Every structure is written in structure tokens, then in C-alpha cells.
Amino acid sequence: MSEGGAVETTVETIETVPTMEKSLIAVIAVIAASLLIPLTGNKYALYLSTKIWILILYAIAFNVLFGYSGLLSFGHALFFSGSAYTLAILVARLDYPLVVGFILGIAAATLFSAVVGTLSLRHREIHFAMVTLAFSMLFWGIVMKWRDVTGGEDGITGFPRGFSMFWFYYFTVLVVVICSYLMYRFVKSDIGLILEGIRENETRVQFSGHSTLKYRLYAMIVSGTFTGVAGVLWALLDRTVTPTIAHWTFSAIPVIVTLLGGPQSFIGPAVGTIVYVIIQDLITKYTLYWQFIFGVAIVAVVLFFRGGVVGIVERYLRGR
Amino acid sequence: MILETQNLSKFFGGLRAVDDVSLSFEEESITAIIGPNGAGKTTFINLCTGLLKPNTGKIIFNGEDITHLPPHKRVLMGISRTFQISNIFPGLTVAQNIRIPLLSRGDKALSELEELMKVFEFEDIKDALASEISHGDQRLLEMAMAIATKPRILFLDEPTAGVNPAEKHRILEIVMRLKETEKLTIVIVEHDMDVVFKMAERIVVMNRGRILADGTPEEIKDDKAVREVYLKGVEI
Numbered sequence: 001m002s003e004g005g006a007v008e009t010t011v012e013t014i015e016t017v018p019t020m021e022k023s024l025i026a027v028i029a030v031i032a033a034s035l036l037i038p039l040t041g042n043k044y045a046l047y048l049s050t051k052i053w054i055l056i057l058y059a060i061a062f063n064v065l066f067g068y069s070g071l072l073s074f075g076h077a078l079f080f081s082g083s084a085y086t087l088a089i090l091v092a093r094l095d096y097p098l099v100v101g102f103i104l105g106i107a108a109a110t111l112f113s114a115v116v117g118t119l120s121l122r123h124r125e126i127h128f129a130m131v132t133l134a135f136s137m138l139f140w141g142i143v144m145k146w147r148d149v150t151g152g153e154d155g156i157t158g159f160p161r162g163f164s165m166f167w168f169y170y171f172t173v174l175v176v177v178i179c180s181y182l183m184y185r186f187v188k189s190d191i192g193l194i195l196e197g198i199r200e201n202e203t204r205v206q207f208s209g210h211s212t213l214k215y216r217l218y219a220m221i222v223s224g225t226f227t228g229v230a231g232v233l234w235a236l237l238d239r240t241v242t243p244t245i246a247h248w249t250f251s252a253i254p255v256i257v258t259l260l261g262g263p264q265s266f267i268g269p270a271v272g273t274i275v276y277v278i279i280q281d282l283i284t285k286y287t288l289y290w291q292f293i294f295g296v297a298i299v300a301v302v303l304f305f306r307g308g309v310v311g312i313v314e315r316y317l318r319g320r
Numbered sequence: 321m322i323l324e325t326q327n328l329s330k331f332f333g334g335l336r337a338v339d340d341v342s343l344s345f346e347e348e349s350i351t352a353i354i355g356p357n358g359a360g361k362t363t364f365i366n367l368c369t370g371l372l373k374p375n376t377g378k379i380i381f382n383g384e385d386i387t388h389l390p391p392h393k394r395v396l397m398g399i400s401r402t403f404q405i406s407n408i409f410p411g412l413t414v415a416q417n418i419r420i421p422l423l424s425r426g427d428k429a430l431s432e433l434e435e436l437m438k439v440f441e442f443e444d445i446k447d448a449l450a451s452e453i454s455h456g457d458q459r460l461l462e463m464a465m466a467i468a469t470k471p472r473i474l475f476l477d478e479p480t481a482g483v484n485p486a487e488k489h490r491i492l493e494i495v496m497r498l499k500e501t502e503k504l505t506i507v508i509v510e511h512d513m514d515v516v517f518k519m520a521e522r523i524v525v526m527n528r529g530r531i532l533a534d535g536t537p538e539e540i541k542d543d544k545a546v547r548e549v550y551l552k553g554v555e556i
């Protein structure tokens with residue numbers, strides 16, 4: 001390319017057509033197989049799989065913002081815990097029906113993401129990450145200190161799940177699949193196209209007549225709201241909420257699993273989540289140093305395989 | 321008068337990149353801005369289109385003061401541009417690149433996609449990634465994106481920089497055709513003097529942030545000051 005006309009060719013487009021069909025078949029197969037898990041009667045496997053499904057939703061919702069709009073949030077624990085705590089407070093403290101807690105919990109995440117988005121989206125890159133982190137730490141502080149309402153370090157218990165663990169699993173799968181489908185439609189819509197444009201070249205989107213701030217806010221609200229869905233499911237799974245889910249380390253989970261699985265593909269974060277939870281579960285059994293080993297593995301994937309696990313598999317399928 | 325600047329200035333530290341420039345552009349006219357590198361041509365366009373905020377002065381579009389409007393609002397009013405260095409979405413397809421500006425005018429505008437593909441002769445490459453098409457096509461793509469917002473005034477910053485002579489010809493031909501069909505006002509920065517003197521109805525010469533001369537091609541050709549700083553040795 002001649003000088004003065006150098007065009008960066010950095011990011012690959014998200015998913016090409018032939019691999020898309022293959023991955024759709026793979027996704028359906030995995031979902032179908034996972035429906036058998038409760039039938040095995042293995043309680044631990046059931047618990048772990050429910051948790052994986054919820055974290056998958058968390059990671060996919062996070063990546064709507066990160067992978068598709070190029071915004072790295074380091075405060076998603078705020079939306080996750082915001083919805084979980086709203087449900088717990090409404091149901092356990094104020095005796096609202098579970099359904100109300102479920103819906104208002106999600107609504108709280110929508111509200112939080114709209115507010116945080118409005119206040120943080122003028123910032124870019126690392127500054128945006130820092131502002132979102134600051135908001136989530138503020139919320140964590142409130143959760144720890146406002147003991148009368150949040151239970152401080154002990155959190156809140158004493159609300160029902162509404163389902164047995166068996167049926168809760170199927171409920172979770174259903175909710176996660178529907179939410180993921182809705183997010184898929186969102187990122188493939190014209191709004192999603194504009195968001196991809198923002199990630200590629202924000203100036204050009206502005207000079208195409210769009211307020212990029214408005215579209216970033218849409219992405220933030222969609223991402224935050226579905227993170228809130230994951231949050232209420234999480235609360236129901238353990239029938240407990242604790243400050244762990246408000247802590248910044250909980251914001252790091254979707255960042256890590258997305259980098260691990262591959263932010264360039266829609267299902268990348270889901271693959272990353274499965275790998276992350278299973279490896280964590282296995283390694284913890286054998287060594288105390290799992291975090292260290294895992295850290296090394298993640299650094300390796302991020303440094304040497306930018307497309308994450310999904311990128312590696314795709315390259316392999318294409319015949320190297 | 322479609323667009324007018326009044327005493328417009330932009331300073332970078334001590335450097336006066338644009339220095340007290342008052343210019344106005346007639347509707348459906350074509351003006352070339354020429355001048356040596358660093359004269360302030362790009363900075364002037366950046367001020368008119370909102371990429372930069374001026375230190376002093378005003379910009380009036382259609383009688384309205386737009387000095388403080390962000391770029392996207394100016395685009396929606398009818399001010400569009402291309403950049404000196406290709407500014408497209410490299411990882412999106414040609415069709416997607418044009419779809420994004422069309423969307424700024426609502427879903428109805430999407431019906432114009434096909435027509436634009438025809439005008440710019442993109443039918444065969446519409447599904448190619450923008451990063452993979454030829455440099456000349458990238459320049460045209462950026463122009464198509466600018467046209468997709470349905471501008472009334474179009475700023476073209478060296479639209480033929482770095483393309484081969486055949487492609488250059490094609491690009492300029494399309495510019496002239498669009499000017500007629502879209503009833504555009506065009507402000508173009510171009511280094512090829514043959515092209516400038518043939519295409520432009522009016523030529524503005526800039527030097528060190530200031531307007532050195534402003535007139536018809538004939539007037540500029542005979543201007544002493546211009547010959548001294550800029551046209552030295554150039555055969556017209």
C-alpha cells in the first residue's frame with residue numbers, strides 16, 4: 001500500500017459464513033448433550049453445569065460491549081451483583097414475590113448500566129475501564145458497609161429458588177439460550193453493524209452522521225441488562241448473595257474467559273467459560289498453585305493466539 | 321452562500337496552522353484549495369467539518385452558526401468529507417461500509433445502496449473486505465460513504481493521493497458526474513495542477529495558514545505572489 005493511503009488491516013470480521021454453519025451445528029449439539037446432565041443424577045455435575053451456563057451468559061453479555069463495540073469494562077460485577085442484590089433484598093427483606101424480584105433485579109441492572117454508561121462513555125480505552133472499575137468498587141463498598149440492608153460480609157440468604165435444582169437447570173438453560181439468541185440478533189442488526197464500525201474506526205462513524213456516544217450507550221445497556229439476568233440466576237442458584245460477586249475480581253472473570261475463548265466470535269466467551277470453569281475445578285483438586293498455572297496458560301493464549309480457543313479451532317478446521 | 325468562515329483560526333502551540341481565514345462557498349460551485357505542504361489546507365477542512373475546534377472565528381452553514389456542533393450533526397445537516405489518508409472500515413465489506421452512512425438517514429435510505437453500487441462500479445466487489453480492494457477503490461469507497469449521507473457540500477482532501485493515473489482519471493470523472501447529479505458544492509484539495517486548472521471554477525491558494533490568493537484559474541495563473549511561492553517552475 002502506498003503512503004498516504006495506508007489502511008490498517010487489524011481486525012478480522014466476526015465469523016465467516018462456512019464456519020458459522022459449522023459452529024451453529026456444534027452449538028446445538030452441545031446444548032442437546034447438556035440437557036442430559038440432570039438425568040445422570042450427579043448432583044455436583046448438575047451444580048457445576050448450572051454455574052457454567054450462568055457464567056456463559058455473563059461472558060456473552062460482557063462481550064457485546066468488549067468484542068463488538070471495543071469497550072473494555074472492568075466493572076461488570078456491578079451489574080451482576082446489582083441485580084442479584086436487588087432480587088435478594090426485595091424477596092428476603094421486603095417479602096416481594098420471587099417473580100417480582102427476578103424482574104426488578106434485571107431492571108436494576110438496566111438502570112445501573114444506563115447511569116454508569118452515561119457517566120463513563122465519554123472516556124476511552126483504559127480510562128473507560130478505570131471509570132467502570134471505580135463505580136463497581138463504590139458499589140462493593142456500599143454492599144460491605146450498609147449491613148442492615150445488604151448483610152455486609154455475610155450477604156443475604158433466606159429466599160427460595162422457585163425450582164428444584166433439577167428443574168432450575170432446565171430453566172437456566174432456557175433463559176441463557178433465549179438471552180444469547182437475542183444478543184446475537186442485536187450484534188447482527190444494523191445497530192450491531194454501527195457498533196462494529198465504532199470498534200474499527202470511530203471517527204468514520206461520526207463522519208457517517210451517527211452519534212457514537214448514543215450507540216455505545218445502547219451497547220452498554222444491552223450488555224448490562226443481560227449481565228443482570230445472569231446475576232439473578234446466580235442468586236437463585238445458591239439462594240444466597242455474598243459480596244464476592246460485587247468484588248472487582250468478579251469483573252475480571254468475563255474479561256479472562258473472553259480473552260481465553262476469543263472475543264472475535266460470538267460463542268468465543270462461552271467456550272472460554274467452559275474451559276475456565278472445568279480447568280479451575282480440575283486444577284484446584286491437584287494443586288494449590290492453580291491460579292499461577294492458569295495465569296500462565298491465559299497469558300500464553302492471549303499472547304500467541306489472539307483469536308482465543310475458538311480461533312485455534314477455526315484455524316485447525318480450515319486445514320491449518 | 322452555502323458555507324462561510326469568518327476570521328477562522330487554529331493554533332497548534334505557537335504554530336498558526338489556519339490564520340484568520342474568511343472564505344465563503346457558492347452553492348453548486350467547485351473550489352480547489354492549493355498550497356504547499358503544511359499550508360493549512362487539511363486543518364481548514366478539519367475545522368469546517370468539526371474534527372477540530374477553532375481557536376477563534378465562526379463557521380456559518382446555510383445561515384446557521386455551526387462552530388460548536390459535533391461532526392455527526394454537521395453531517396446530518398449536509399456537510400460531508402473524505403480524508404487525506406483513506407478512512408474507511410477495513411474489516412467490513414464494501415456494502416457494509418456504505419450501509420453505515422446510509423443508516424444515518426434512516427432505514428428508507430437503504431434503498432439507495434444499489435444505486436450507489438452502480439454509480440461507483442462496486443457491483444463486483446460489494447462483498448469484498450474493504451481492506452482487500454485496490455487503493456483507488458478504497459478512495460472511491462470513502463467518497464461513496466461521504467455521498468451516502470446526501471451532503472450539500474463535500475470536502476475532498478487529496479482524493480487522488482497515491483493512486484495511479486488511470487484510477488485518478490476515474491475518480492475525478494466520478495467527482496464531476498456527482499457534482500451534477502447530486503447538485504453538490506465541492507471543495508477539493510489537489511496537487512495535480514493540470515487537474516486543478518481544468519476542474520475548478522475557483523482556486524484558493526493557501527500559504528502558512530493564510531489565504532495568499534483567491535480567484536478564477538485565469539487570475540491565479542497570472543498572480544505574481546502565487547508564482548513566487550507555489551507555481552515556481554510549474555508549466556500551466
Ligand SMILES: Nc1ncnc2c1ncn2[C@@H]1O[C@H](COP(=O)(O)OP(=O)(O)O)[C@@H](O)[C@H]1O
Nearest residue numbers: 332335337355356357358359360361362363364
Ligand atoms: N494535530 C496537529 N497537531 C499539531 N500540529 C498540527 C496538527 N495538524 C496539523 N498540524 C500542523 O499544522 C500545519 C498545517 O497542516 P495541514 O493542515 O495538515 O497542512 P496541509 O494539509 O496544507 O498540508 C502543519 O505545519 C502541520 O504540521
Ligand SMILES: [Mg+2]
Nearest residue numbers: 361362363404
Ligand atoms: Mg493536507
